[in-house]
Amino acid sequence: MAGKLISTGLRHTTLPGNYVRPISDRPRLSEVSQLEDFPLIDLSSTDRSVLVQQIHQACARFGFFQVINHGVSKQIIDEMVSVAHEFFSMSMEEKMKLYSDDPTKTTRLSTSFNVKKEEVNNWRDYLRLHCHPIHKYVHEWPSNPPSFKEIVSKYSREVREVGFKIEELISESLGLEKDYMKKVLGEQGQHMAVNYYPPCPEPELTYGLPAHTDPNALTILLQDTTVCGLQILIDGQWFAVNPHPDAFVINIGDQLQALSNGVYKSVWHRAVTNTENPRLSVASFLCPADCAVMSPAKPLWEAEDNETKPIYRDFTYAEYYKKFWSRNLDQEHCLENFRNN
Ligand code: OGA
Ligand code: NI
Numbered sequence: 001m002a003g004k005l006i007s008t009g010l011r012h013t014t015l016p017g018n019y020v021r022p023i024s025d026r027p028r029l030s031e032v033s034q035l036e037d038f039p040l041i042d043l044s045s046t047d048r049s050v051l052v053q054q055i056h057q058a059c060a061r062f063g064f065f066q067v068i069n070h071g072v073s074k075q076i077i078d079e080m081v082s083v084a085h086e087f088f089s090m091s092m093e094e095k096m097k098l099y100s101d102d103p104t105k106t107t108r109l110s111t112s113f114n115v116k117k118e119e120v121n122n123w124r125d126y127l128r129l130h131c132h133p134i135h136k137y138v139h140e141w142p143s144n145p146p147s148f149k150e151i152v153s154k155y156s157r158e159v160r161e162v163g164f165k166i167e168e169l170i171s172e173s174l175g176l177e178k179d180y181m182k183k184v185l186g187e188q189g190q191h192m193a194v195n196y197y198p199p200c201p202e203p204e205l206t207y208g209l210p211a212h213t214d215p216n217a218l219t220i221l222l223q224d225t226t227v228c229g230l231q232i233l234i235d236g237q238w239f240a241v242n243p244h245p246d247a248f249v250i251n252i253g254d255q256l257q258a259l260s261n262g263v264y265k266s267v268w269h270r271a272v273t274n275t276e277n278p279r280l281s282v283a284s285f286l287c288p289a290d291c292a293v294m295s296p297a298k299p300l301w302e303a304e305d306n307e308t309k310p311i312y313r314d315f316t317y318a319e320y321y322k323k324f325w326s327r328n329l330d331q332e333h334c335l336e337n338f339r340n341n
Helices: 047-059 074-088 092-096 134-140 149-173 180-185 254-261 317-325 334-337
Strands: 040-042 065-069 106-112 123-131 189-197 209-210 216-221 230-232 239-240 248-250 269-270 279-287
Touching: 040 047, 047 065, 074 123, 074 189, 074 216, 074 279, 134 149, 149 180, 149 189, 149 216, 149 239, 149 248, 149 279, 180 254, 254 269, 254 317, 254 334, 269 317, 317 334
Parallel strands: 040 065
Antiparallel strands: 065 248, 106 123, 123 189, 189 279, 209 269, 216 248, 216 279, 230 239, 230 269
């Protein structure tokens, strides 16, 4: 049945039919490789030009990278992970108070991706929150566990700073002014998805999240340090991004692909399940202001002797976001709808 949480606390012994993917659309886990040269970037490095170059290479090649020494303390990260586990271990009755399958709600607990639209469901429950400005949303957030609001406020504030640092590096790595992104993206929104993937009886038949790209500007992912599941598509091949104990996984979203005029890619990624352990991830999404106009950065194409043309048309983030949620998650890259002819 669609629209039912799967984090029941009981182990599922069979996979319900609505989670079973057609044979042509299954994870084929034995064909997934390990990424040997996945970039690990030390944000405490004092050599700015090396850092900028590392970011450039990572964004151009993978659209994904990991950062260490990012400035968020181990303590707040551990607290975030434990309060998230505590949240999903609460009784079904307590959790259902927050349940909604309406994607326009700013705070909601849901399952799969977009249960009202999709034909096959995904083996995931998730809590979605808006985190900025905090005072506007914190009253909607779960009041259980009792420490939830305090921990998540602190965590999301600190993660926002990491995101801003990375946006500066990305701007510079494109040869733009350090505060280019900050200016263009306006007063950035911040959303959080706390993803919970219970052990799954048939990981070969279903996804936690099917292949998708993120519609926002930049994503900062905290992965469960012990359980693998994130995979990215590079040159047509799926690779596992296994957790590093002290790192955030950063990825370029569709908006930065547009701003970089396609130089940096918003890469397809997915989450797969396993039979043994629940997996938790906390995704923080930095989003342009609704009214921010996204367009390929002028300095990248405007010079007269430059043969590069802007490959995307101008659009507002509000327009983009509406389009994103009107589709299925695993359809064509949403940015394709915004190409210049
Ligand atoms: C997401 C996402 C990956 C994961 O929430 O957009 O890609 O590992 N999550 O949970
Ligand atoms: Ni994602």
